[in-house]
Amino acid sequence: xxxxxxxxxxxxxxxxxxxxxxxxxxxxxxxxxxxxxxxxxxxxxxxxxxxxxxxxxxxxxxxxxxxxxxxxxxxxxxxxxxxxxxxxxxxxxxxxxxxxxxxxxxxxxxxxxxxxxxxxxxxxxxxxxxxxxxxxxxxxxxxxxxxxxxxxxxxxxxxxxxxxxxxxxxxxxxxxxxxxxxxxxxxxxxxxxxxxxxxxxxxxxxxxxxxxxxxxxxxxxxxxxxxxxxxxxxxxxxxxxxxxxxxxxxxxx
Numbered sequence: 001x002x003x004x005x006x007x008x009x010x011x012x013x014x015x016x017x018x019x020x021x022x023x024x025x026x027x028x029x030x031x032x033x034x035x036x037x038x039x040x041x042x043x044x045x046x047x048x049x050x051x052x053x054x055x056x057x058x059x060x061x062x063x064x065x066x067x068x069x070x071x072x073x074x075x076x077x078x079x080x081x082x083x084x085x086x087x088x089x090x091x092x093x094x095x096x097x098x099x100x101x102x103x104x105x106x107x108x109x110x111x112x113x114x115x116x117x118x119x120x121x122x123x124x125x126x127x128x129x130x131x132x133x134x135x136x137x138x139x140x141x142x143x144x145x146x147x148x149x150x151x152x153x154x155x156x157x158x159x160x161x162x163x164x165x166x167x168x169x170x171x172x173x174x175x176x177x178x179x180x181x182x183x184x185x186x187x188x189x190x191x192x193x194x195x196x197x198x199x200x201x202x203x204x205x206x207x208x209x210x211x212x213x214x215x216x217x218x219x220x221x222x223x224x225x226x227x228x229x230x231x232x233x234x235x236x237x238x239x240x241x242x243x244x245x246x247x248x249x250x251x252x253x
Contacts, residue, residue, distance in 0.1 A: 014084055015103065016084075017062065017084050017085065017088055017100070018100045018101055018102050018103075019102070019233060019234065019235060020061050020062045020085065020233075021062050021088060021098065021100045021112070021114065022100070022102050022112065022234055023035065023061075023231070023232075023233050023234070024036055024061065024062050024063065024064035024065075025062075025064060025114040025119065026102070026112060026114070026234070027234075028232075029232045029234060029240060030232055030240070030242070032230050032231060032232045032242070034064070035229065035230075035231035035232075035245075036064035036065035036068060036151065037064065037065075037068050038229055038231075039065060039149070039151055039178075039180055039229060039247065040065055040068035040069055040071075040149075041068075042227060042229065042247060043147070043149065043176075043178050043249075044072060046223075046224045046227075046249060047147075047176055047223070047224075047249070050146070050147075050174075050176065051146065052072070052073045052146040052147045052176075053073065053074055053075065053146055054073070054074075054075045054076075054077075054144065054145050054146055054147075055069050055073045055075070055076050055077070055145060055146065055147040055148070055149065056076075056077045056078075056079070056142060056145045056147070056148045056149070056170065057069060057076055057077070057078040057079070057149050057151075058079055058135045058148065058149065058150040058151075058153055059079075059080055059081075059135060059150055059151055059152065059153035059156075060078040060079060060080050060085075060086075060089065060130070060151075061080055061082070061085045061089075061151075062085050062088045062089050062092070063078060063085075063088075063089030063092060063093070063128070063130065065149060065151055066078035066089070066128045066130070067093075067116065067119075067121040067124045067125065067128065068121070068124075069147075069149065070121075070124035070125075070127040070128050071121070071124055073127070073146075073147070074127055075127060075129075076127055076128040076129070077128075077129050077131070077142060077145075078128050078129065078130045078131070079130075079131050079132070079133040079135065079138070079142075080130075080132065080133075081132070081133070081134055081135070082132070083132045086130050086131065086132045088100075089130045090130045092114065092116060092125075093116075093125035093128060093130060094125070096115065096116045096117060096122055096125070097113065097114060097115045097116070098113075098114050099111065099112070099113050099114075100112055100114070102234065103235070103236045103237075104236065104237050105236055105237055105238065110237075135150070135153060135157060135163055136157060136158065136159060136162060136163050138170070142170060143169065143170040144170070144172055145170055145171055145172065145175060146171075146172055146175045146176070147175060147176050147178065148167065148170065148171055148175070148176070148177050148178070149178045150177070150178070150179050150180075151180045151245075152180050152181055152182065152245055153179070153181070154179060154181050154196060155181050155182070155183055155184050155185050155186070155189065155190065155196075155208075156189045156190070157189070157190060158189070158190060158191070158194065159190075159194045160190065160194060160195075160196050161194055161196065161215060164196070164212065164215045164216060165215055168216075168219035168220065168252060171252040172252065173252055173253070174251065174252060175251070175252045176223060176249060176250065176251055176252070177216070177220060177249075177250040177251075177252070178247065178248070178249055178250075179212070179247070179248050179250070180229060180245040180246065180247045180248075181208065181245055181246060182243045182244060182245045182246070183196075183197065183198055183208040183246070184243075185197075185198045185208075195211075196208050196211035196212055196215065197209065197210060197211035197212070208246075209226060209246065209248065212248060212250075216250050219252065219253065220250035220251060220252055220253060221250070221251050221253050222248070222249065222250060222251075223249035223250060223251040224249040226246050226247060226248045226249075227246070227247045228244050228245070228246055228247075229244070229245050229246075229247050230242065230243065230244045230245075231243055231244075231245060
């Protein structure tokens with residue numbers, strides 16, 4: 001393991017990156033389990049009969065889900081649109097440790113340290129390839145996966161329908177597509193015409209789960225019942241986001 005080094009000050013002081021480092025590697029709040037770890041644990045539990053040799057982690061952020069997947073999977077491609085997120089994930093993979101600061105209140109902050117060794121993840125980094133990329137414009141060589149995990153991604157894409165309609169080309173037959181999302185559809189990320197659900201259609205409510213099924217049904221079967229997984233993102237010592245994502249499982253047919 002390399003000696004820890006400090007990232008450029010841009011990353012050290014970036015509020016969003018620090019929030020996500022705490023979200024992925026920091027303390028658990030209000031009894032809610034670490035979200036990336038809970039997601040991966042749930043995938044392995046629900047798909048215990050399957051064998052995964054290669055996985056794609058889309059929207060990996062600062063990388064915790066990738067490290068957790070690599071406990072049992074030999075090759076992980078991990079992609080996020082944010083170069084800042086990827087830089088921090090790669091730094092952690094290369095050095096085994098990272099320092100960051102989280103906001104206490106106002107201009108006050110608290111310094112934190114993360115160690116892959118302390119988390120039981122030190123031997124997983126060599127199996128992961130972190131890359132900046134666009135989930136809607138992936139390289140053609142990113143295919144033949146046994147598992148694709150897209151954590152809290154679809155409601156932040158400009159055109160999730162196109163993403164969902166083409167993702168089957170990257171999964172082996174019998175492989176799994178696993179999605180999580182709180183379905184917080186916002187026009188600042190996704191034009192209303194591209195929402196998967198959360199709207200009225202022909203006088204009836206269209207849920208996101210119904211929308212997912214409509215888009216995926218030609219190439220996927222629903223593999224397991226949806227599961228709710230809560231998460232908490234700490235903003236300050238007195239302000240937190242408490243959200244519930246729905247995890248859905250889709251088997252390539």
